[in-house]
Amino acid sequence: MTTENIQSATQHSFWNDTGKTGISSWIFSTDHKRIGLLYFYSTFGFFLVGVLLGLLIRIELMAPGRTIMGAQTYNALFTVHGVVMIFLFIIPGFQGSFGNLVMPIQIGARDVSFPRLNLFSWWIYMIGAVIVLASLFTGGGPPDTGWTFYVPFSARTGTNVSLAVLGVFVIGFSSILTGLNFVTTIHRLRAEGMTWWRLPLFTWSLYATAWIQILATPILAITLVLVAAERMLGTGLFDPSRGGDPVMYQHLFWIYSHPAVYIMILPAMGVISDIVPVFSRKPIFGYKMIAFSSLAIAAAGSLVWGHHMYTSGMSDTAVLVFSFLTFIVAIPSAIKVFNWVTTLYKGSISLEAPMLFGLSFILLFSIGGLSGLILGAAATDVHVHDTHFVVGHFHYVMFGGTGFAFFAAMHYWLPKFYGRRYAEKPAVVSWALMFTGFNVLYFTMQVLGMQGMPRRYYDYLPEFATLNLVATAGSWILAAGLVIMLVNLFRGLWWGAPFEGNPWGGATLEWSIPTPPPTENFIVEPVVTHGPYDFKGSGIP
Amino acid sequence: MDATRLISTTEAIDPVFMFIFGACLVLLLGITAAMLIFVVRYHRSRAPQPTSQVEGNLWLEVVWIVLPTLLVLAMFWYGWKEYLVLRTVPPGAMEVTATARMWSWEFSYANGRKSSKLYVPVGTAVKVNLVAADVIHGFFLPAFRVKRDVVPGMPNHAWFVAGTAGSYDLFCSQYCGTGHSAMITTVEALPAGEFEEWLEHDRGGGDKGARIDGEKLVREKGCLGCHSPDGSPGVGPSFKGINGRSTVVITKGTERTITVDDAYLRQSITEPAVDVVKGFQPIMPAFGDLSKEELDAIVQYLEELK
Numbered sequence: 065m066t067t068e069n070i071q072s073a074t075q076h077s078f079w080n081d082t083g084k085t086g087i088s089s090w091i092f093s094t095d096h097k098r099i100g101l102l103y104f105y106s107t108f109g110f111f112l113v114g115v116l117l118g119l120l121i122r123i124e125l126m127a128p129g130r131t132i133m134g135a136q137t138y139n140a141l142f143t144v145h146g147v148v149m150i151f152l153f154i155i156p157g158f159q160g161s162f163g164n165l166v167m168p169i170q171i172g173a174r175d176v177s178f179p180r181l182n183l184f185s186w187w188i189y190m191i192g193a194v195i196v197l198a199s200l201f202t203g204g205g206p207p208d209t210g211w212t213f214y215v216p217f218s219a220r221t222g223t224n225v226s227l228a229v230l231g232v233f234v235i236g237f238s239s240i241l242t243g244l245n246f247v248t249t250i251h252r253l254r255a256e257g258m259t260w261w262r263l264p265l266f267t268w269s270l271y272a273t274a275w276i277q278i279l280a281t282p283i284l285a286i287t288l289v290l291v292a293a294e295r296m297l298g299t300g301l302f303d304p305s306r307g308g309d310p311v312m313y314q315h316l317f318w319i320y321s322h323p324a325v326y327i328m329i330l331p332a333m334g335v336i337s338d339i340v341p342v343f344s345r346k347p348i349f350g351y352k353m354i355a356f357s358s359l360a361i362a363a364a365g366s367l368v369w370g371h372h373m374y375t376s377g378m379s380d381t382a383v384l385v386f387s388f389l390t391f392i393v394a395i396p397s398a399i400k401v402f403n404w405v406t407t408l409y410k411g412s413i414s415l416e417a418p419m420l421f422g423l424s425f426i427l428l429f430s431i432g433g434l435s436g437l438i439l440g441a442a443a444t445d446v447h448v449h450d451t452h453f454v455v456g457h458f459h460y461v462m463f464g465g466t467g468f469a470f471f472a473a474m475h476y477w478l479p480k481f482y483g484r485r486y487a488e489k490p491a492v493v494s495w496a497l498m499f500t501g502f503n504v505l506y507f508t509m510q511v512l513g514m515q516g517m518p519r520r521y522y523d524y525l526p527e528f529a530t531l532n533l534v535a536t537a538g539s540w541i542l543a544a545g546l547v548i549m550l551v552n553l554f555r556g557l558w559w560g561a562p563f564e565g566n567p568w569g570g571a572t573l574e575w576s577i578p579t580p581p582p583t584e585n586f587i588v589e590p591v592v593t594h595g596p597y598d599f600k601g602s603g604i605p
Numbered sequence: 606m607d608a609t610r611l612i613s614t615t616e617a618i619d620p621v622f623m624f625i626f627g628a629c630l631v632l633l634l635g636i637t638a639a640m641l642i643f644v645v646r647y648h649r650s651r652a653p654q655p656t657s658q659v660e661g662n663l664w665l666e667v668v669w670i671v672l673p674t675l676l677v678l679a680m681f682w683y684g685w686k687e688y689l690v691l692r693t694v695p696p697g698a699m700e701v702t703a704t705a706r707m708w709s710w711e712f713s714y715a716n717g718r719k720s721s722k723l724y725v726p727v728g729t730a731v732k733v734n735l736v737a738a739d740v741i742h743g744f745f746l747p748a749f750r751v752k753r754d755v756v757p758g759m760p761n762h763a764w765f766v767a768g769t770a771g772s773y774d775l776f777c778s779q780y781c782g783t784g785h786s787a788m789i790t791t792v793e794a795l796p797a798g799e800f801e802e803w804l805e806h807d808r809g810g811g812d813k814g815a816r817i818d819g820e821k822l823v824r825e826k827g828c829l830g831c832h833s834p835d836g837s838p839g840v841g842p843s844f845k846g847i848n849g850r851s852t853v854v855i856t857k858g859t860e861r862t863i864t865v866d867d868a869y870l871r872q873s874i875t876e877p878a879v880d881v882v883k884g885f886q887p888i889m890p891a892f893g894d895l896s897k898e899e900l901d902a903i904v905q906y907l908e909e910l911k
Contacts, residue, residue, distance in 0.1 A: 446751065
């Protein structure tokens with residue numbers, strides 16, 4: 065394809081077929097693809113901010129004692145790292161960017177059900193994000209409570225907790241509205257022939273996620289309002305000297321924040337379920353089981369929050385019940401892993417960048433999930449709770465899981481929307497560096513946790529020094545890989561070789577329309593005649 | 606003496622770790638090996654076309670639902686059973702009360718003896734009653750696999766038994782602010798005889814006439830977590846040269862300049878929120894429960910610190 069041809073293809077795409085240009089054609093657009101890219105750049109921008117903060121944390125922990133900052137700065141740093149990564153990147157990230165970009169096309173729709181509400185969600189998200197950022201530079205300085213905002217500490221610290229929780233509260237509405245929008249869209253706007261059992265698994269996972277967003281987020285909102293009321297009005301709801309209960313706060317917080325972990329991981333599982341079959345040229349193994357397991361995780365995952373609290377002093381009966389339910393929720397995750405691996409069997413596997421990130425997701429998520437069994441069992445959790453073991457486990461699931469799936473999705477879908485692609489070799493190099501650095505960083509953390517190093521420690525005993533240095537070295541390898549990936553990916557998307565047609569050989573609907581897609585998505589309304597992974601049926605070799 | 610030796614918390618918990626780690630290792634190696642074998646064997650260079658388009662297999666699905674279910678239920682039950690060991694204090698355990706505050710530990714014994722390290726006799730179960738003076742802390746003994754949050758207004762406890770004499774780390778595990786990582790001390794396990802000697806010595810917070818070491822107290826009460834003795838910046842004003850220093854304080858919202866003297870030092874320890882030094886947060890907990898001798902010793906130490 066020559067340059068002129070690319071330009072003519074781009075002219076008939078959503079980039080300029082409406083004839084509108086300039087910033088207002090983006091920030092006031094109701095096109096799901098433009099909103100998707102708005103979400104992508106805003107959430108991914110915050111991801112990079114979070115990465116920088118994380119690297120600073122690792123530099124401080126490189127050696128015992130003061131390395132580059134004081135204790136108060138360090139405490140603010142890990143708090144802001146957590147708040148930014150969780151509330152500004154990973155919760156809104158997948159649904160907002162790839163959910164918006166891909167889901168309506170995957171079901172054969174022109175747009176989501178409520179396009180203006182969709183734009184409004186992004187605006188609410190940005191307003192919330194600005195409030196969170198404002199909390200860093202005003203009042204008593206950035207919050208120093210950890211992203212969990214545990215009372216009574218969060219009620220008495222002099223830092224700017226109230227403004228930060230207000231920001232998170234506002235962002236919550238964005239999450240609820242996106243959830244409502246997606247549930248309605250998937251119910252009402254599926255094209256003719258797009259039955260429930262022909263939905264791509266990414267869309268299935270967004271459907272399960274959307275329900276958690278609708279049902280769980282209001283509880284976080286209420287909890288955060290109560291924290292603010294505790295600080296500003298002195299309500300005493302969590303203060304034992306006034307009849308309150310600090311452990312009740314933890315229940316309320318985790319009633320949302322554990323299901324939120326599934327908001328973060330389910331779309332990632334969906335991406336992997338879409339990518340693995342495409343690069344194996346084989347239907348996904350056990351489609352219905354994977355779809356059901358997403359719903360099972362969404363349902364059972366809402367009932368396991370107490371496993372964050374085995375040592376809190378809640379009753380042993382509660383420990384018994386929550387430990388049992390936690391192990392139950394492990395089963396649907398295991399089913400997914402087995403199904404992904406079996407999909408590879410007798411396929412024709414191509415190890416291109418999206419597949420490499422996808423396969424490493426399976427491995428890293430497995431390590432994270434299996435270390436979660438240690439945390440689910442009451443006896444062993446007590447030792448590793450609140451140590452670096454938890455930090456390692458969480459990053460295996462959230463970064464090795466969702467993060468790597470996000471990178472997979474970036475390499476898999478972004479070329480579709482730009483009509484240009486990245487170079488393959490640097491992408492593979494960046495993947496290899498990130499995979500290596502990741503394991504050096506977070507596996508070491510799990511070992512440190514087993515040895516008893518508590519989390520959120522600014523300083524530590526000399527016995528932990530060697531492994532902390534190793535972990536910090538890992539963080540630099542990881543960062544080097546990330547830089548190469550970003551340069552290669554974005555250089556490719558903006559100036560790279562043309563990307564047209566269906567080079568991966570996907571059978572889902574987004575691969576049947578022009579690249580980049582036109583604003584209307586489908587020139588004629590599609591009629592779906594085959595399943596999402598029926599490669600033979602859709603004429604892919 | 607009871608002839609049957611106590612099962613220590615470590616002996617109860619470690620086999621659970623071994624069991625879960627072992628099972629996880631087998632699963633992880635299996636998953637990794639299967640992935641690697643498939644990726645190599647069915648790479649597009651060797652398998653240009655897929656040789657199967659199978660969409661599922663009911664029996665395989667049943668197998669990998671049932672087997673993991675049995676496995677995780679075994680982990681659950683084993684974990685629960687040994688958790689009960691942590692929760693069941695053996696009869697006749699010695700009781701110690703641990704008071705956690707930002708950012709220090711204080712252990713008090715039945716006879717009134719107080720200490721900043723947790724001294725215990727070897728071979729005797731120790732029940733630690735956990736009391737929080739301000740925010741939530743965590744009582745964590747890695748060597749004994751014991752952890753319990755210290756929650757304001759809620760009676761919590763933990764128990765352990767030291768099998769051999771020695772010094773073991775004691776960490777605060779629940780994030781509690783600036784001095785969180787400095788809120789560490791040790792368990793000192795002494796042979797029974799030595800422990801009795803220690804317990805009886807210096808009973809009730811000091812023999813009359815014996816000089817209390819102010820410097821030691823300042824360290825033990827956690828003051829140094831925020832106030833440096835050498836002039837380096839911290840969460841609170843440095844102790845170095847504090848006596849006689851002219852400083853701006855905020856009293857009920859209005860600024861005034863004072864000169865630090867004996868009375869101001871005493872008031873800042875027992876009622877720190879009254880006059881807060883400008884530029885610092887009003888977060889210091891009140892130390893109203895110090896004895897007169899202890900307060901005298903601390904103030905004397907501060908006044909002498911040039």
